Amino acid sequence: MRIAPFLIALLLPVAAHAASAPAAHPGVKSTLETLFGQLAQAPSPDEAKPIEEKIGALFMQSGSASVDLLMSRAAAAQAAGDRDTARKLVDAVTDVAPNYAEGWHSRAGLQRASGDDSGAMVSLERVILLNPRHFGALAELGNMLEDYGNKAAALKLYRKALEYDPQLEGARRHVDALTREVEGQGI
Numbered sequence: 001m002r003i004a005p006f007l008i009a010l011l012l013p014v015a016a017h018a019a020s021a022p023a024a025h026p027g028v029k030s031t032l033e034t035l036f037g038q039l040a041q042a043p044s045p046d047e048a049k050p051i052e053e054k055i056g057a058l059f060m061q062s063g064s065a066s067v068d069l070l071m072s073r074a075a076a077a078q079a080a081g082d083r084d085t086a087r088k089l090v091d092a093v094t095d096v097a098p099n100y101a102e103g104w105h106s107r108a109g110l111q112r113a114s115g116d117d118s119g120a121m122v123s124l125e126r127v128i129l130l131n132p133r134h135f136g137a138l139a140e141l142g143n144m145l146e147d148y149g150n151k152a153a154a155l156k157l158y159r160k161a162l163e164y165d166p167q168l169e170g171a172r173r174h175v176d177a178l179t180r181e182v183e184g185q186g187i
Contacts (some may be wrong), residue, residue: 032058039165048167060102061102067097071121101130105137135165
């Protein structure tokens with residue numbers, strides 16, 4: 001797809017002007033606090049799912065129309081099966097908005113899909129540094145570490161994810177299994 005380099009060249013100066021990482025609006029912070037409180041009280045995964053989705057939508061808000069446009073174009077390219085264009089667009093996002101956690105999260109997903117697990121792990125670590133409550137990234141990195149045999153670190157990440165989202169799909173099962181493996185079974 002030849003249009004991607006043109007689109008990136010066109011949008012990069014605009015996105016660079018938009019500031020690297022807009023601070024979350026106080027209303028967004030307040031809404032996140034409310035949603036995380038609701039998530040902590042959700043009695044089941046089914047009731048947690050819509051709250052998780054609302055939190056995810058707030059995480060996606062970059063505060064920059066240019067970054068949002070790049071992210072939507074990357075999602076469209078990925079949906080169309082054009083991972084190369086999606087990767088270029090997401091790389092542009094992480095270049096111009098290095099403090100935007102969702103740019104790194106998208107990058108991690110594309111890296112993992114292309115077999116670049118070490119790159120995906122680094123990107124997920126960046127997501128967690130920028131947004132320590134990103135329960136999805138915590139669980140994803142835990143999953144990767146578990147796959148690579150670092151079960152103790154994976155267990156810590158799953159537990160941290162469950163602190164923020166006690167109903168996170170599959171995380172409890174991983175914690176239960178890894179606790180027996182890593183810490184042993186009580187008598």
